[in-house]
Amino acid sequence: xxxxxxxxxxxxxxxxxxxxxxxxxxxxxxxxxxxxxxxxxxxxxxxxxxxxxxxxxxxxxxxxxxxxxxxxxxxxxxxxxxxxxxxxxxxxxxxxxxxxxxxxxxxxxxxxxxxxxxxxxxxxxxxxxxxxxxxxxxxxxxxxxxxxxxxxxxxxxxxxxxxxxxxxxxxxxxxxxxxxxxxxxxxxxxxxxxxxxxxxxxxxxxxxxxxxxxxxxxxxxxxxxxxxxxxxxxxxxxxxxxxxxxxxxxxxxxxxxxxxxxxxxxxxxxxxxxxxxxxxxxxxxxxxxxxxxxxxxxxxxxxxxxxxxxxxxxxxxxxxxxxxxxxxxxxxxxxxxxxxxxxxxxxxxxxxxxxxxxxxxxxxxxxxxxxxxxxxxxxxxx
Numbered sequence: 315x316x317x318x319x320x321x322x323x324x325x326x327x328x329x330x331x332x333x334x335x336x337x338x339x340x341x342x343x344x345x346x347x348x349x350x351x352x353x354x355x356x357x358x359x360x361x362x363x364x365x366x367x368x369x370x371x372x373x374x375x376x377x378x379x380x381x382x383x384x385x386x387x388x389x390x391x392x393x394x395x396x397x398x399x400x401x402x403x404x405x406x407x408x409x410x411x412x413x414x415x416x417x418x419x420x421x422x423x424x425x426x427x428x429x430x431x432x433x434x435x436x437x438x439x440x441x442x443x444x445x446x447x448x449x450x451x452x453x454x455x456x457x458x459x460x461x462x463x464x465x466x467x468x469x470x471x472x473x474x475x476x477x478x479x480x481x482x483x484x485x486x487x488x489x490x491x492x493x494x495x496x497x498x499x500x501x502x503x504x505x506x507x508x509x510x511x512x513x514x515x516x517x518x519x520x521x522x523x524x525x526x527x528x529x530x531x532x533x534x535x536x537x538x539x540x541x542x543x544x545x546x547x548x549x550x551x552x553x554x555x556x557x558x559x560x561x562x563x564x565x566x567x568x569x570x571x572x573x574x575x576x577x578x579x580x581x582x583x584x585x586x587x588x589x590x591x592x593x594x595x596x597x598x599x600x601x602x603x604x605x606x607x608x609x610x611x612x613x614x615x616x617x618x619x620x621x622x623x624x625x626x627x628x629x630x631x632x633x634x635x636x637x638x639x640x641x642x643x644x645x646x647x648x649x650x651x652x653x654x655x656x657x658x659x660x661x662x663x664x665x666x667x668x669x670x671x672x673x674x675x676x677x678x679x680x681x682x683x684x685x686x687x688x689x690x691x692x693x694x695x696x
Contacts, residue, residue, distance in 0.1 A: 375398050470502060531557040542570060569588060618638070
């Protein structure tokens with residue numbers, strides 16, 4: 315029986331492995347939880363935030379935790395305990411179990427694979443990128459044998475987060491070779507193609523998704539968002555309005571519609587759309603940022619700073635919110651606070667971020683930021 319539980323774990327059949335362990339140890343197991351991860355939803359990419367819970371009903375996993383706590387410590391028990399804690403979003407505890415599982419089973423890919431997942435989700439919980447490289451190292455080490463197909467989606471996401479776009483695309487191509495119809499992988503690939511300037515390829519992918527899913531709000535929203543990102547705001551309006559009408563419970567299409575209207579200079583309509591987005595989804599960070607930016611452009615600096623502060627509280631990783639709040643604070647004469655906000659803009663975002671408060675469109679490098687800030691202090695009105 316120990317060999318059976320071990321072989322089931324190695325095959326990724328974790329529910330069956332738990333049942334085998336319970337039978338072997340004589341521990342009652344009322345119901346083995348489903349250890350399969352939920353299918354990735356392409357709509358998730360249209361929302362800036364996401365739930366860290368991997369299960370809708372935590373009760374079976376809590377029951378599994380109690381069962382596992384009554385079993386002697388061995389690799390399969392530690393692995394399953396780490397997986398259970400990951401499903402319950404107790405990532406630090408999961409890492410502790412999985413650390414021990416890695417030591418006891420150094421040749422098995424699964425403890426490292428799940429430790430990489432737990433570490434990545436813990437970084438999301440803390441809203442920081444620290445630790446992502448450690449998570450990626452775990453996933454790299456686990457990308458073999460029975461764990462490979464499990465690893466590729468997680469690794470693609472992490473590589474995207476760490477701006478290794480070519481690596482992410484390679485993983486997505488691997489996924490699509492095995493599952494050509496994977497909506498999540500196709501959406502993720504389209505997003506990366508857009509971000510790396512391959513706009514025509516991205517639009518080709520999203521055109522296909524719209525044709526295949528004509529009533530799907532997320533497909534229309536993705537195409538509309540891509541059109542807006544590539545400077546075709548007027549064309550984007552039709553898709554984004556259609557998306558908002560198809561899914562009235564999603565704030566993302568309304569938010570992107572507001573941003574397209576903002577780029578067209580239609581501020582009143584843009585604010586109305588963003589207000590609607592926040593009514594539907596008050597935790598949608600981009601909507602707070604974009605509403606704050608419009609108020610900044612209108613000269614409503616205090617209101618802009620308030621919206622941008624709210625965005626920062628929701629996600630302190632979003633660097634552009636600091637840049638624009640810094641501008642609002644600067645215009646309010648709160649220059650020491652503005653300087654602190656400008657200093658918070660992370661180096662990885664500096665190369666692609668522009669801030670209107672900097673003279674002559676200078677890039678936000680540390681040197682240019684400091685130089686332009688001093689010029690503004692000497693000559694710009696508060």
